Amino acid sequence: MNKNIILVVDDIELNRDILCNSFEDKYEIKEASNGVEAIEIIEAYKDRLLAVLLDIVMPEMDGFEVMKEMNKRQLMKYIPVFLITSETDPSYLQKGFDLGAVDVITKPFAISFIKRRIENIIELYKHRYSLQQIVNQQIQRIQYQERELYDATRSIIDTLSTAIEFRDCESGDHVNRIRKITRALLNELVRNNEYQFTPRQIELIGDAAVMHDVGKIAISDQILNKPGRLTKEEFEIMKTHTIRGCELLENIEQLKKSDLYEYCYDICRHHHERYDGNGYPDGLKGDEISIWAQIVSIADVYDALISIRIYKPAFQYEEAMKMINDGECGVFNPLLLKYFNQVAYDLYQNYYQNIGTKNEKE
Amino acid sequence: MREEMLKIGIDYDDLLSRLANHEQLALKLLKKFLNDETINTIKQAYLNQDYDLLLKSVHTLKGVSGNLAMKSLFCITKNWVDDLRKENHATTDEFYQQCLKEYDFIYNGLKTIFDEGSQ
Numbered sequence: 001m002n003k004n005i006i007l008v009v010d011d012i013e014l015n016r017d018i019l020c021n022s023f024e025d026k027y028e029i030k031e032a033s034n035g036v037e038a039i040e041i042i043e044a045y046k047d048r049l050l051a052v053l054l055d056i057v058m059p060e061m062d063g064f065e066v067m068k069e070m071n072k073r074q075l076m077k078y079i080p081v082f083l084i085t086s087e088t089d090p091s092y093l094q095k096g097f098d099l100g101a102v103d104v105i106t107k108p109f110a111i112s113f114i115k116r117r118i119e120n121i122i123e124l125y126k127h128r129y130s131l132q133q134i135v136n137q138q139i140q141r142i143q144y145q146e147r148e149l150y151d152a153t154r155s156i157i158d159t160l161s162t163a164i165e166f167r168d169c170e171s172g173d174h175v176n177r178i179r180k181i182t183r184a185l186l187n188e189l190v191r192n193n194e195y196q197f198t199p200r201q202i203e204l205i206g207d208a209a210v211m212h213d214v215g216k217i218a219i220s221d222q223i224l225n226k227p228g229r230l231t232k233e234e235f236e237i238m239k240t241h242t243i244r245g246c247e248l249l250e251n252i253e254q255l256k257k258s259d260l261y262e263y264c265y266d267i268c269r270h271h272h273e274r275y276d277g278n279g280y281p282d283g284l285k286g287d288e289i290s291i292w293a294q295i296v297s298i299a300d301v302y303d304a305l306i307s308i309r310i311y312k313p314a315f316q317y318e319e320a321m322k323m324i325n326d327g328e329c330g331v332f333n334p335l336l337l338k339y340f341n342q343v344a345y346d347l348y349q350n351y352y353q354n355i356g357t358k359n360e361k362e
Numbered sequence: 363m364r365e366e367m368l369k370i371g372i373d374y375d376d377l378l379s380r381l382a383n384h385e386q387l388a389l390k391l392l393k394k395f396l397n398d399e400t401i402n403t404i405k406q407a408y409l410n411q412d413y414d415l416l417l418k419s420v421h422t423l424k425g426v427s428g429n430l431a432m433k434s435l436f437c438i439t440k441n442w443v444d445d446l447r448k449e450n451h452a453t454t455d456e457f458y459q460q461c462l463k464e465y466d467f468i469y470n471g472l473k474t475i476f477d478e479g480s481q
Contacts, residue, residue: 012425014391014398021387057421086425108428112382 003126004028005048006118009038009066010055010084015107019053019084022111023118035061039069042079049079050122054101056085056092067099076100078129080121084109153258154207161210164217168224168310174303175210177351181299182209182292184347188339195291208263209296212271215245225310239280242269263292271296276331286333294333298340301329306352317348363475370471371464377431393476395430401465408458416454417446420461435464 008019009032020029027050032038035058042049056063063083070076083096086107096104102121105114161175183206189195190202197205216224219241223234230238245268255261270284270293277285279297304312305320315323321344323329325337332340363385367374372392381387400423407416424439442457 012422014394014426014429017391017394018381018387018429021384022382059418086428107425108380108431110380110382115382 003048003050003129005030005045006050007032007038007041007045007052009033009035009052009058009063011058012055015055015084018111022115034058035063035066035069038066042070042075043073046075046079050125051118052079052081053118054081054083056083056087056096064095064099067096067101071100078125080125082114082118082121084114150258153254153260156252156254157207157210157260157264161214164214167221168216174307177303178209178212178296178299179206180351181302181347182206182295184343185295185299185336185340186292188343189291192339194335194339204260205263205267205292205295208260208267209292209299211245211249211264212267212296212300213241213245214248214268215241215243217248218244227310229311239272242272242281245269266290267293267296269293271300273297274330275333279330291336294336297330298324298332298336302340302344302347305329306348317345317352366471366475370468370475371432371434372468373431373433380429380431392430392472395426396469396472396476398426400426401462404458404461408454413446413449413451417443420446423461423465432464432468435461435468438464 004027006023006027007030008016010016011033016031020031023029030041030045032041038052038054039061042052054063054066063085067076067081070081080102081100083101083104084107085092085104087093088106093104103117105117158175165174183202186197186202186205190197219238223230223238226234246265249255249261249264249268255264269281270289273279273282273284273289273293274297275286275289275294277283301324302320305315305323306317308314321341324332325341364374377388378385400419403419404416404423407419420439420442424436424443427435427439438457438460442453442461445453445457
């Protein structure tokens, strides 16, 4: 961008002449004889203006008004304004500075001095502007790289979880559904002002939820894929998938560096806790359990009920809802249950309709 | 040149120093002064007793004379502007006369210098 214009504003032609004469060797000069003309020119050439040399006493619109208008239009940020005035009253000068003038030059002036002062400031502004440009570019580059990094991390998570879930679920879709249900519930809580989550947090927690059962990789096929009810001992082993999952996560260096990690770990460990303290592995109670772990609990139960599993057929929507609401699958947070009920049918329609039809055919 | 300028009330050294010693620019601006219309506006405003216009135009002449190192004229117009701002119109007649007198003095002096110069 070619920034090389200086605007000289003064109703007295002689004054403009002196200033023009001093700067026209190096810069392109624009002139205005009152505030209204000045604003028009500033607006038209704002990307190319290096400085505005502004008189105060002018007809139509005076220098102070010009600066007020510039402030309103956010034009002072990159264009230094020099007030050039014959007023010596300190309150005038103070007003000038308060309105954002970078310097106040009193008339009559010595041209070589003000030339120096003005050019010094122009240099500074040029430098500041180009630094700002560099910083902006760097910020953009960093943001782009952060996104790429996150996408890579998410890829790892999805691949890992899908592979692990593949052993005991009908398909890898379970992983995706948990993500979607988790996000839907979070959004519902935010929508009703129960919790504050940023869109980024909701994205993260959704992705973290995908890892909730990675610990199953440590559980033997015999137990994981047993078609019937587990014995007491088998169930104890099964329960360890929470802690084993955390151990696994702790070993993924890439994940530990990510914002996802805290959520992943928490959800992995606590998605089988229950509101009344009867869950596992830590027996946390009530709000000791983080809200996102609670959400993944309910999402996991819902998905398990409505889908076919090796140990059970798929239940109908109404049946599944009754079981959850009646506490047959554990006690849930009443507040959470309320909002879950509000979104459950939409979730069913969006993600389970096909599965339901498939079951009816069988 | 310097002596001649001093004789007609222009502090030539001061003028040059403020224009970074550009004598050509100084002379160009002084020549331009001969075409300046401000004095006519002052005359009109005075005759019509239009004090707003008078204030504006005397202020203008003050700026011009200040820039061109016309010390005496600058002094007269400065004091006149102060009074006009305070709405003290008692002094207007007096200042008007002084102003015209000084102006004509400078004007004629400059005209002579430039006419002679071009011969």
